[in-house]
Amino acid sequence: MAVVADATKCNACLKCTQVCPTESIKKVGSAPNEHVEVSVEQCIDCCLCVGECANGALSPG
């Protein structure tokens, strides 16, 4: 499993990327529709990113 990012809630602040130990979170899209996606292959389900998101855009998979 991997954390799931909700593109409708994400504002691409990238705070989550700063705490991810496996660099699994990447910004995709272009303004004003930028958001992040989580790599299912790389994510180790540590959930550090979930608590970092003030918008509730990240959910445990």
Ligand code: SF4
């Ligand atoms: S912390 Fe939340 S709002 Fe910010 S980039 Fe990550 S998922 Fe998006």
Ligand code: SF4
């Ligand atoms: S759960 Fe952990 S490994 Fe997966 S994206 Fe979030 S911080 Fe990175």
